[in-house]
Amino acid sequence: TEFLLLGFSSLGEVQLILFAVFLCLYLIILSGNITIVTVIRLDHSLHIPMYFFLGILSISETCYTFVILPKMLINLLSFLRTISFIHCATQMFFLLGFATTNCLLLGVMGYDRYAAICHPLRYPILMRWQVCGQLAATCAVVGFLFSLIGSLLVFELPFCGPTKINHYFCDISPVIRLACTDTYIIELIIFAGGVLALTVPLTFICISYGFIVRTILRIPSAEGKRKAFSTCASHLTVVIVHYGCASFVYLRPSAKYSSSKDKLVTVTYTIVTPLLNPMVYSLRNKDVQTAIRKMICRG
Template sequence: MELTKEKDQRNVTTLVEFILLGFSDVPKLQGFLFGVFLIIYVIILIGNFLIIILTKVDSSLQTPMYFFLGNFSALEICYVSVTIPRLLADLCRQNRNISFLACATQMYFFLVLGATECFILTAMSYDRYVAICNPLLYPLIMNTELCMQLATGCWISAVPVHIGFTYLIFSLPFCGPNQLDHFFCDIPPVLKLACGNTFVIEMLIYVVAVLVVTIPFMLILGSYVKIISTILKLPSATGRAKAFSTCSSHLMVVTLFFGSGIITYMRPKSSHSVGMDKFFSLFYTIVTPMFNPLIYCLRNKDVMVALKKFLSKWVLS
C-alpha cells in the first residue's frame, strides 16, 4: 500500500508538460487553417495599430472616447498575441509540447488581458453614458486625470486576482494523460486533465467570472438602458441618429465579446464538449478581435475621416 502511494506521487510529479492537440484531428486542413489565421492576425495587427496611430496624430480624435479606443486597440494586440503566434507555430510542426510554466504563463496573460478587456469596455460605456446623459458636464467629469485613472485601473486591477487563480489551477495534481485537446491553455481543457478534486476551482471560476465578466456586463447594460432612454427623449430624429451612432460600434463589440465569453465560461459543465469549446474559443480569441477594428473604422465617421487624411498624407509623402 505504501509503495503504491509513493508510485502515484512519483507519477504526479513526472508530468512536466502538456501536448496541445489544437487542430491535429484535421491534418489535411493544417495549411488552410494556417493561411486563414495568419491573414486574420495581420488584419488585427494592422487595424489596431492604425487606430492607435490615428488617436495619437489626429487632433479631432484626442478626446476621452478615442483615448479609451486607443487603449482598447493596444489591448487587442496583446490579447491576440498570447494565442495566435503559438497556434500558427503549432500548425507548422509535429512537436506541440508546452511546458507547465509556458502553459501557466499563457493562461495567466490570457485571463488578465481578457479581464482587462471587460473593464475597458465598461469604462468606454461609462464615457458614452456621461457624453449622452450629461453632455454639459462631460468635459468636467471626463477630464484627463479621471481618464488616466480609469485606464490604469483597467490595466492593473486583474493582475493580482489572476496570479493567485492561475497558481491554484497549476497547483492541482496532473497524473493522467497530458494531451490538451485545445489550441491554447484555457481553463476547461486544463482542468479536465487534473486528477485531484477540482470542485473548489470550479466554484472559484464562477466567482471570478461574476467579478470580471458578469458585473462589468451588468454595468454596461445599465449604462445603455440610460443611454437609450435619453436618446429616445431627444426631439429630433437627426439628433437621435447622431447620438446612437456614437454608441453603436461599442455596443456591437460588447455584444460579440461578452456574448461568446459568457456562453463559454458560465454554461454548465455538463454541456461542455471539445468541439463547442474550440468553436467558442476561436470566436472570442480570434474572430471577435478581427471584427473590432473593422467595426470601429467602418461604422465611425470620425475615424474614417481621420484615416482618409492620414492615408492621403502618407501617400503624398
C-alpha cells in the same frame, strides 16, 4: 514538465488551410489595431476620452491575440505540439489578464458614452484626462489581479497523469480537467470569478444604456436622435459579440464542457472579436475614417 496541445490535429491536411486563413486574419488584426492606435495618436481631433479608451482597447486586444495566435500558428505546422508547464501557466495568466481587462474597458467605454450623452455639460469634468488614466489603470490592475488568482488556483493543482490538452491554447477548462485530484471547489471559485468578471461590467453597460436610451428618446429632432444612437452603435456591436462568446465559454459548469464545440466558439472569441473591434470602429465611425484619410494624404 510539459503538456501536449492537441489543437486541430484531428483535421489532418485541413490544418494547412487553417494556417493560411488564421495567418491572414492575424495580420489583419495586427494592421487594423496598429492603424487605429496610430491614427488616434497622430490626429489631435481624436484626443478625447472615447478614442483614448478605444486606443487602450486596441493595444490590449493586440496583446491578447499575441499571447495565443503565434503559438497556434506554429502548432498548425508542427508534429510536436508541446508546451512547457511554465509557458502554459504564463500563457493562461496573460490570456485571462488581457481578457478581463478588455471586459472592464468595455464597461468603462459604456460609462463614457453615458457621461457624454446624459451629462454633456459636466462631461469635461466627469471624464477629465486624470480620471481617464485612472480608469484605464484600474481596469488593467483588476484584470491581472483576477488573472493571477485564477492561474495560481489552476497550477497549484497536482498534474500527475494525462498531459494532452484538447485545445489550441492553455485555457482553464481543458487544463483543469487534467488534474489528478478533485477539482470541484477550485472550479466553483473560478466559475464565481468568471461570473463576477463578466456580469459586473455587462450589468454596468446595460444600466448605462438604459439611461442613454431614455435621454435619447427625449431629444426632439430625429437627426439628433440618429446622431446620438450612431455614437453608441460601434461600442454596442463589439459588446454583444464579445460578451456573447465569452459568456458561452466561461459562464457554465465544467460538466457542460465540449472540446470540439468550445474550440469553434473560442476561435470566434480569440480571432473574430479582436478583428471586429478595428473593423467596426474604422468602417462605422466617420471621425476615424476622416482621420485615416488625412493620414494617407499626408503620407
